[in-house]
Amino acid sequence: MIDSKKRLHASRIKDKLIFLLQLVTLFLLSVFSACRCHPEASLKADNTLHVIVSSSPESLDPRFATSAVASHLSELIFASLFVIGEDLLPESFLAKDIEQINPVTYLVHLRPNLFFHDGTPLTAEDVAYTFSSLKDPDVRSPHAEKFNYTQSVQAISEHTIQFVLKAPFAPFLTDLCSLGIVSKKHCQNRSQQCRHEIMGSGPYRLTQFDKVTDTLILQAQTQWFEAGPLLPRIEVRVVKDSTTRLLELIKGKADFNSGETSPVQTSVVQKYPEQLILKKTPGLGFAYLAMNLRGPKNTKAIKESEEDRTRRALTDVRVRKALALSIDINAILKYKFHGMATRATGLIPPQHWAKSQQLSPLLYDPITARSLLDQAGFTDRGPGKGQRFKITISTSPDRFRQSIALIYAQNFRDLGIETQLRIKDFSALYQDIKQGNFEIFSLIWTPVVEPDLFHWIFHSSNIPGPEKGGGNRGAYLDPIIDELIIQARTSTNLEIRKVLYEKIEMRLLETLPYIPLWFEDEIVVMNRNVLHFTPSRTGSLLGLRHVKLMRTNSKGPL
Amino acid sequence: MEQRTIKRFLKNPSSLAGTIIILCFILIGTFGPWLIGDQGLLIHLDMELKGPSAGRLGFAENGVDVLTSLIYGARISLLIAMTSTVISLSIGIVYGAISGFFGNRIDAIMMRIIDMLLAFPGLLLAIYIAAILSPKTINVVFALCATGWVGYARVVRAQVLSIKNYDYVIAATSLGAKTHRIILIHIIPNILGPIIIQASFGLASLILAEAALNFLGLGVPPGTPSWGALLDQGVSYLFIAPHLAIFPGICIGITVLGFNFLGDGLRDVFDVKSQ
Numbered sequence: 001m002i003d004s005k006k007r008l009h010a011s012r013i014k015d016k017l018i019f020l021l022q023l024v025t026l027f028l029l030s031v032f033s034a035c036r037c038h039p040e041a042s043l044k045a046d047n048t049l050h051v052i053v054s055s056s057p058e059s060l061d062p063r064f065a066t067s068a069v070a071s072h073l074s075e076l077i078f079a080s081l082f083v084i085g086e087d088l089l090p091e092s093f094l095a096k097d098i099e100q101i102n103p104v105t106y107l108v109h110l111r112p113n114l115f116f117h118d119g120t121p122l123t124a125e126d127v128a129y130t131f132s133s134l135k136d137p138d139v140r141s142p143h144a145e146k147f148n149y150t151q152s153v154q155a156i157s158e159h160t161i162q163f164v165l166k167a168p169f170a171p172f173l174t175d176l177c178s179l180g181i182v183s184k185k186h187c188q189n190r191s192q193q194c195r196h197e198i199m200g201s202g203p204y205r206l207t208q209f210d211k212v213t214d215t216l217i218l219q220a221q222t223q224w225f226e227a228g229p230l231l232p233r234i235e236v237r238v239v240k241d242s243t244t245r246l247l248e249l250i251k252g253k254a255d256f257n258s259g260e261t262s263p264v265q266t267s268v269v270q271k272y273p274e275q276l277i278l279k280k281t282p283g284l285g286f287a288y289l290a291m292n293l294r295g296p297k298n299t300k301a302i303k304e305s306e307e308d309r310t311r312r313a314l315t316d317v318r319v320r321k322a323l324a325l326s327i328d329i330n331a332i333l334k335y336k337f338h339g340m341a342t343r344a345t346g347l348i349p350p351q352h353w354a355k356s357q358q359l360s361p362l363l364y365d366p367i368t369a370r371s372l373l374d375q376a377g378f379t380d381r382g383p384g385k386g387q388r389f390k391i392t393i394s395t396s397p398d399r400f401r402q403s404i405a406l407i408y409a410q411n412f413r414d415l416g417i418e419t420q421l422r423i424k425d426f427s428a429l430y431q432d433i434k435q436g437n438f439e440i441f442s443l444i445w446t447p448v449v450e451p452d453l454f455h456w457i458f459h460s461s462n463i464p465g466p467e468k469g470g471g472n473r474g475a476y477l478d479p480i481i482d483e484l485i486i487q488a489r490t491s492t493n494l495e496i497r498k499v500l501y502e503k504i505e506m507r508l509l510e511t512l513p514y515i516p517l518w519f520e521d522e523i524v525v526m527n528r529n530v531l532h533f534t535p536s537r538t539g540s541l542l543g544l545r546h547v548k549l550m551r552t553n554s555k556g557p558l
Numbered sequence: 559m560e561q562r563t564i565k566r567f568l569k570n571p572s573s574l575a576g577t578i579i580i581l582c583f584i585l586i587g588t589f590g591p592w593l594i595g596d597q598g599l600l601i602h603l604d605m606e607l608k609g610p611s612a613g614r615l616g617f618a619e620n621g622v623d624v625l626t627s628l629i630y631g632a633r634i635s636l637l638i639a640m641t642s643t644v645i646s647l648s649i650g651i652v653y654g655a656i657s658g659f660f661g662n663r664i665d666a667i668m669m670r671i672i673d674m675l676l677a678f679p680g681l682l683l684a685i686y687i688a689a690i691l692s693p694k695t696i697n698v699v700f701a702l703c704a705t706g707w708v709g710y711a712r713v714v715r716a717q718v719l720s721i722k723n724y725d726y727v728i729a730a731t732s733l734g735a736k737t738h739r740i741i742l743i744h745i746i747p748n749i750l751g752p753i754i755i756q757a758s759f760g761l762a763s764l765i766l767a768e769a770a771l772n773f774l775g776l777g778v779p780p781g782t783p784s785w786g787a788l789l790d791q792g793v794s795y796l797f798i799a800p801h802l803a804i805f806p807g808i809c810i811g812i813t814v815l816g817f818n819f820l821g822d823g824l825r826d827v828f829d830v831k832s833q
Binding site: 242243246264265267268271331332334335336399402403405406407409410420421422423 | 600601603604606607619620621692693779780781790791793794795796797798
């Protein structure tokens with residue numbers, strides 16, 4: 001009996017000891033795992049800049065990159081002949097200078113000692129190949145039509161390329177800023193493989209692209225032409241959600257957020273003044289509301305359908321003006337953007353060389369708006385009858401954009417227009433827009449650097465059709481605008497172009513195919529350990545090459 | 559329902575608590591909008607994301623009043639959940655009764671169809687359907703019903719299988735009663751207990767599913783007040799306006815708890831073994 005009691009007692013002690021041991025093990029495991037996962041500890045140990053972006057690049061080859069993220073990352077790997085400067089005029093980069101022989105012939109001189117990432121020299125042959133390959137049907141570049149105005153691109157010496165255009169074309173120099181140079185040796189006759197095997201010419205070479213974790217590792221190019229050291233290593237990760245991106249910065253898992261930061265989120269940065277810093281610069285993204293000007297589908301119907309009534313309304317300039325006057329844009333800029341956007345009077349951003357200072361924005365005036373609608377014959381038929389007319393605003397599912405579209409909807413309802421929102425994911429929305437399947441949509445043109453964009457957006461030759469692409473998605477037709485746009489793109493004199501663009505903007509503000517809204521600031525949120533970065537107006541990440549990292553518990557600045 | 563059952567129901571603390579909670583939300587959803595008006599749903603940009611200190615329960619995106627949104631949201635959530643339950647229940651009862659009553663090959667085929675539907679995770683299928691359809695309240699109901707009826711059909715079938723061999727059913731068959739009469743008059747009234755329990759739990763999951771769909775932006779049209787949509791805003795502005803996540807979260811939590819309490823209570827009431 002005593003033995004059995006002792007055994008029971010011993011067994012209880014043993015159980016307690018095991019339980020205690022388990023607790024200690026659990027505690028130690030938690031401590032170790034916490035230490036291992038502590039982000040700051042892992043970040044501070046290296047000299048890598050950890051960048052987060054909002055989406056995965058569809059391609060890093062500049063001939064295939066279309067999204068903003070892909071284009072900006074591609075710039076780091078593939079250098080272009082020229083880059084857009086802060087004055088929005090081209091500055092030399094791989095090219096030393098450009099010489100205009102006659103209105104259609106240009107000679108571009110390359111810098112000496114340029115190399116690709118494998119050490120082979122970058123020559124005029126590579127430049128000529130890059131531009132010619134765009135037109136190659138085997139390459140199937142989405143930018144194939146961009147350089148259609150070139151007659152020929154030829155290497156006339158090791159460092160000189162001759163561009164011959166079909167006709168004088170003013171935006172040519174700006175277009176040279178948009179295409180990074182690829183290696184002819186690496187890409188010739190193997191366009192598809194070349195798209196995936198990156199051999200760049202830029203300040204950074206791609207050493208790893210893990211598509212499972214959406215992570216890119218970039219190492220500084222040793223044979224880069226610019227003086228001064230480059231930031232040695234950049235790790236780029238994709239974090240799709242904007243709140244998570246902010247969290248990553250706060251937790252120290254990332255140094256630099258180049259993804260879209262909503263102006264509302266910027267107030268969070270102020271809560272972490274010792275850790276985070278926000279830098280902004282006036283952006284070039286033109287936000288607008290576009291209207292479908294195609295008119296009624298069935299003009300012979302005895303009883304006009306609601307859809308045709310809306311389509312007829314939108315062809316009337318008084319209705320378009322009424323819609324423009326009904327939106328309190330200044331209130332949106334104040335409360336939604338917290339001043340991080342500038343009011344737009346047209347497609348050309350403020351401080352642009354071609355911007356006219358004489359244009360003034362349409363001010364919020366719902367009383368005049370109602371009177372304009374009455375004058376146009378769209379009187380209020382009362383609730384349930386579509387009121388004045390019915391309208392659908394198409395927008396993307398992005399929360400911030402949706403919330404702004406709700407403001408337009410309320411403003412339009414206040415005028416007596418029955419309004420509803422159509423939310424579609426971006427690809428479906430874009431498809432609808434391209435096919436003219438919309439009434440009003442809200443999007444952003446970004447970045448507006450070259451004012452010749454007017455030709456793509458408003459010239460009648462660019463109204464998209466079943467077998468034809470084009471940026472004139474609202475089907476705006478105005479012979480005066482057509483003529484002015486052609487004059488502006490064929491003149492190489494900046495002063496003459498400026499006068500012409502001023503006339504174009506004035507005409508567009510009168511006829512209102514678009515309601516100009518605002519230009520959103522380029523916002524970059526980064527850790528305070530990132531020094532010497534100035535955000536670019538175009539959103540370019542090229543400035544990262546001059547960044548210095550200050551790791552607080554390391555041996556000093558890296 | 560027998561008076562004895564009602565007494566048991568009222569004496570059961572779980573069912574009583576559940577009933578009170580649900581009744582409160584139904585009353586809020588029904589009469590709240592009428593009392594509070596719709597001014598709070600209009601945009602007041604100067605109030606955007608202001609916290610409860612600025613008034614009532616604070617303000618959401620575009621300065622929409624959170625309390626008004628929650629009250630209107632209660633109406634939407636309960637309406638969607640109840641409509642979906644009624645539709646799912648109707649389909650499930652008819653389907654399960656036919657399958658269970660006729661048995662054999664009909665049962666086998668009908669059950670394989672159910673197995674196929676069960677192979678998809680319910681919410682995932684609802685998300686898929688809602689993503690294809692445009693954001694409309696009716697489409698949310700359709701998406702939730704698409705898989706919602708399956709659970710009821712299984713319960714009904716199981717009950718019918720056990721009841722169809724009872725003497726009173728055999729007697730009705732022997733007397734020449736028609737099949738639909740046997741099912742409607744003799745079988746379904748006797749299996750209502752388990753179905754009601756299942757429905758009360760189902761309502762709770764439908765409220766959660768509806769919130770999830772709205773949270774993913776696949777639910778009601780934008781601008782329509784709903785708990786899930788408010789919760790979605792709350793996540794986006796977690797750092798700046800945590801009240802946007804807290805209040806709809808509490809509402810969803812309490813309502814789901816209420817339905818679960820009710821379900822537990824009903825199970826106790828209808829469980830003969832526990833008497």
